[in-house]
Amino acid sequence: MTAATIAGAFTLHHLDQAYPPPLENTGALSQEVVDRKGALLRVYAAPDGRWRLKAEIEQLDPQFIKMLVAYEDRRFWSHSGVDPIALARAAMQLVLNGRVVSGGSTLSMQLARLIEPREERSFSAKFRQIARALQIEWRLSKREILNRYLTLAPYGGNLEGVRAASLAWFGKEPQKLTLSEAALLVALPQSPEARRPDRHPDTAKSARDRVLARMAKAGIIAEGEVERASRGKVAAQRLPMPAFAAHLADTVIRATPGELRRPLLLDRGVQAALEEVAREGARRLGRKVSVAMVMADARTGDVLARVGSAGYFDSSRAGWIDMSVAERSPGSTLKPFIYALAIEDGLVMQETMIEDRPGNFHGYRPRNFDMEYQGDVTVRQALQMSLNVPAIRLLDAVGTARLISRLKRAGVQLALPKGQAPGLAIGLGGAGLTLEKLVQAYTALANRGEARMLRYSTEDEETASTEVLTPAAAWQIADMLSGVVPPQGAPRLGIAYKTGTSYGYRDAWAVGYDGRHVLGVWVGRPDGGSVPGLTGYLAAAPILFEAFSRSGVGITPFPPRPAGAVRLTAAELPMPLRRFSSTFSAAQTGAPTEPAPEIVFPPEGARIDVGLSENRNAGILALKIIGGRAPFRWLANGKPLAETFRRRTASWAPDGGGASTLTVIDAAGRTASVSVFLE
Template sequence: MNIKEHIRKKTRAVWHWVKTNKIKSGIAVVLLAGYYFCLPRTLFSEPYSTVIESTEGNLLGARIAADGQWRFPAQDSVPYKFRQCIVYFEDQHFYKHPGFNPVAIAKAMKQNHDAGHVVRGGSTLTQQVIRLSREHQKRSYFEKFIEIILATRLEFRHSKDEILGLYAAHAPYGGNVVGLQMASWRYFGVQPHQLSWAETATLAVLPNAPSLIFPGKNQKLLRAKRDRLLKKLYDEKVIDKTTYELSLQEDLPQKPFDLPQAAPHLLQRIAKKQDGQRIRTTVKSALQNRVNQIAARYYQEYRQTEVYNIAILVVDVKTRNVLAYVGNAPTDKAHQKDVDIIPAPRSTGSILKPLLFGSMLDAGELLPNTLVADVPTQIAGYSPKNYELTYDGAVPAQKALSRSLNIPAVLMLKDYGVYRFYDKLQDFKLSNINKSPNHYGLSLILGGAESNLWDLCRTYSGLTSTLNYFTASQAKYRSDEFTDLNYDSTVQRTFGSETWQKPVIGAGAIWCTYNSMKEVNRPEGDEAWKFYDSSLEIAWKTGTSFGSRDAWVIGTNSRYVVGVWVGNATGEGRPSLTGVGSAAPILFDVFNLLPRQKWFAPPYNDLQEAEICATSGHLAGEHCPVSKQWIPISGSKTKPCPYHKTVQLDPTGQYRVNSSCEAIDNMVTQTWFVLPPVMEWYYKNLHMDYRPLPPYKPGCEGTAGTYMDFIYPKENGKVYLTRNFAGEVQPVIFKAAHTNPKAKLFWYLGNEYLGETQTFHEMQVRAGTGNYYLTITDESGNEAKRFIKIEAPE
């Protein structure tokens, strides 16, 4: 008879018995079903502590469970030493019995009967797991029977090692300490797998009598129990003689240890979404500890100036993994130590300027060195000021960025458009910039909006990754380059599919922007960084909000992004607080902890070498001095230089002439760099090589073009009268500029003649409230006019 035939025969026999014994079969089915479902699907319903670990598996911190117990989630495996200790101490036949040990139960019942009270328990480790899960049940023989039934069922559901894991996670260790891992940290300050044999033996005997673990008490009893277990391990050849003798010499724990709290604010962030779970994060333990030390050192320094809060975020651009997360300085409760600054919205200051610069480069509306105006400006009643309250007249765009000049940034935003820039910021997923563009206006580029360190680091990570991928993949992009940052090591970010379509800004514009950001003035003590081969090459930008409330800095190289915020969580400003003075030193200290990276490779597929006007930074015109420069391909759409023109001079070169006053053969044709009057007035004071246009030779007829302009006021501007301390209304001072330093200007307010000025064109005016036309004329009849509204003080 073959095997198949034998199986069929047995099956038929079973079915025959079932049919002929229906009542017995029904009872058997009910009993089997009851046995199968008697064990709850979730054995332990108690809440767990939230636990976070570093990417290497080191404990970063934990948060007490909701019921006030320190109970860590069960681990996948139990350390070898604890497995040996607990089995030999509690249940030597653990790997052989089906969940209960009849021999041990019989011996325990006899000894307890003879003694008249309980002197020995006969429970296996499996039964103890059941008892721990039913901790509120009254102890009785019936309960013992229930435990035996459930223990056998548990043996069917879980492996022996899994059962040990449940025991290790829920065994009582005195007070509110539950489970091996918490006990290991509490009593010895290390992880379970780092315990010695003596330490492991101590923790193996404690669940049997958790009250023994009380600092300074019960030491003899606890030592005796531990040493008996060590002797048993030695007798069973689990440990050798040397290990045994050395273990006997080890001291018992004397005082509880504090849990590591290397990333308390990351723990707080994770607990909001993953409470009661064990999360292995992407944080690198050594880096986190070093960054914590940097934050603590600067906190001790800054607190002397009443600045109490610091946040630092370090991101791996390649993976978007968070490598270090410092949500706040080690301050106190009075200064908001529990507030996580990283996701908190704060005024951006100048930190958004590179995004505008890059957007204009990408749109073909700017080149890196294009001259932009830096003059007193009033736009619809809004008057931006540079931090140092000075004016350059005209400044190359990338110098305006590296020096963080406010007026050029506002004028650039005006040209680019607030609505367009707002849409770009939405593409960068800056979630806190969520009001209408009209709400922000031009102040959007100077800190009128709020953002947070998490979003800003994500944005710069996306830009860096866009550039890296483009140069590494033959001019391709990825569709989801600005994906969110990640702190969970079990999660792997994806970046979408390959595409020829740029995600937000093209690689060429990013590369030019980063080259400009590399030139930002370094913090005090690192001004000569360019002269050292070992200097850090990073693209970085600072920001200081209005009232010195927030100091920002974001920096990136080809692999890492570091973001730093310094200030007070309460929003109080401090005069000493600036991005370059307060946040930047922290940034460079953090970058010094990271591996050095090569500078970004040029994305040649999105660049072109163009002829640029060496003076104005525009595309070279017909009369420009030319230099070669790599610019984004879109830069070819920009206008050629408007500032170089040809002029006709007399043979001496001292006067401009035309055919009405000079023979054509005597005229000398020359190229001249000419700025608009207001820009020129400030520019020439900082550039000694700038040559204003010569005046026209006496007798020459008419001049073409405009050669003068108002510095103050601006068109349709409001002029507010002020009072001095005596309450007297003060005069208004109007200013103008003329290309001819010897020119005379004649001033009129409405139909009233005010007077004339020469060389320095400033006119002091006393006028009542109302609407006026302010007019200036020169000796050649050129005229400039402004409509103004003068309002009196309240």
């Protein structure tokens, strides 16, 4: 190596280090929110107003990449930034024709122009471009160069990069393009404004067809495919960028403003289907009415879809307001939890008779929604018909504090009027609750009594499920709610569901679930205005059934009946459970002066070996209480024992091992329960 060569190399190296290419001049990228599979939910324009999405050639259509390289820079994979053959050909054509016929720029040179744009077209500018291309090739791999070029290349208007172009012109990611689409995306960056398909469709078509012809001549595509692809029309209009789960996307972007890509647990297919159902439902229901929905996997807590309104950009319905997290009166949607607690306590079973007549509960006089009363009904009928008075009778018996406590276990906090203690009215919607939290509570009903905290991202803490109800009580509620008649015109789907309507026709609710998924629907006006005739059954339930049908998740069967869960006929019920009575007169029982009953054996949470592992039917479990007033009746997993006991000791022969719940009820209707595990 001569001294001159060494000196020249040293000088070039020094100049390269002193004047490196401005590779950081890529402009800010658009922020993306994607679903659990990486599908784009929502994208945001960069701060400079341009749609600029990062491209990765591994995620682009291979045919498009092959056509791009063949058309723009066929020796791209072998040259070092400059193609001498292409430059010589361009220079010769310039001399012979007196004008530029074809360019000699490589993709590396075009990238240099994109990161360091210059207005003048001169030989000196071209030489600087060549020098920059050489520097780029020294620093980046070929794949990195292609990625950067396909992120920054102009495609008309404020579109930069192949992903933004494909979304705007074709409404899809450039992972699998038609031959016609791929050819148009190859042609656009050369003259992005003159070839914009929405403004100059004929010019765009001609440019696309020239690309197709050259690809056929180069042997990239077959001649027969050219004719078929040339018959296709170019995009007539520019499409809006994806904006699925727009409210939720706004929330996560505000929370993490520096992150370019935020993955969520949502499923884009489910989200898109529910948003369409919401829009259609709102149009049917009239002006100013909006719809919100939340669908979650009850076993994991993963939120599969969250629709905040009937249309994020629909100002006539205040679509920018996220009604999935707005506190509203939940109407009757909490009644299933009241009935579940009453079943747990052994106060009622499905065929227990209960009064539906006007009542006075410490000054609170609830009335049924239709102002009519049914007289004596079964507990099953009372829940299915959503009768108000029976629900308040049961809530008065189990206590509002217990209902609130169980909801807190599910991570649900009711919003009560300022300065007021919780009263019986919470059973009919006298508290604030969001749709999101209502769905979270219902995960307990769909998941054998265990609630799951809702999760939107893999970064959200995954918490263990929390027992809110016994499996037997959850099964009884599902058995009753799955028998509710579907709304008119809706097919039976094999789901359990409950509706609710708030005071003054302001909010209509429907929450449904199968053996895995919970879907909640809210309908109303975001401003809280009344909508005459708006009810859960007529407005929200049809949307619930349609959304479940179109969501694509399918219907999961309910879990099998847990041990001890039985559905007795009226004739099989023990006498105390044939009719519910929450009051005991002094003439019948005398004023209760004894302390309430307390189970001292088995203790709460105990694991007890009763010999079931050796002989399935060998176990006999002793039961003992203190306090309470005789006679006592015992229930094992919701099923009454055969006899009533006057003594404070009893025995039970379980029919199997595992988790069990034991409940004792004294003559004054007071109860105590423990959960144990038998081995």
